[in-house]
Amino acid sequence: MSAPGEKDDRPLYERFAFRIARRGYDRDQVEDYLTRLLAGAPPSAPPAFDLVRRGYERDRVDEVITRLRGAGPGR
Template identity: 80%
Template sequence: MSTPGEEDDRPLYERFGFRIARRGYDRDQVEAYLTQLLGGAPPAGNPAFELVRRGYERGRVDEVITRLHGEAAGRGGRS
């Protein structure tokens, strides 16, 4: 992962190590949520993604989102 303040222009699936599962979270929905979260505007409430064929592996997505929310809370939100 990049250092704070450094732009990481890799695709989100590569940046966070998402793998494609037989049945997983809708990739477009996950990427839209993460883009918003990383942009400093955390979406309200818990994320809810549709389960689709060839979506992102659920456990890894859940792990990344939990970590990112924890990091944002540790910074007191994004200022």
């Protein structure tokens, strides 16, 4: 775990403890969205991801995005 203010270089799936589900959110779409969100350039539209086999577990992704969007600038 990184100290506050320290850059976290772990892959996003590891950083946010995403698990693979039988049917879940498209992993590339989730990672692209989170990369933009963490860079301070959140997409204006609400997140919408395709459901695919072996995608990220939906509830966990939704929880992380809600928390990050609510944190605002300077997270």
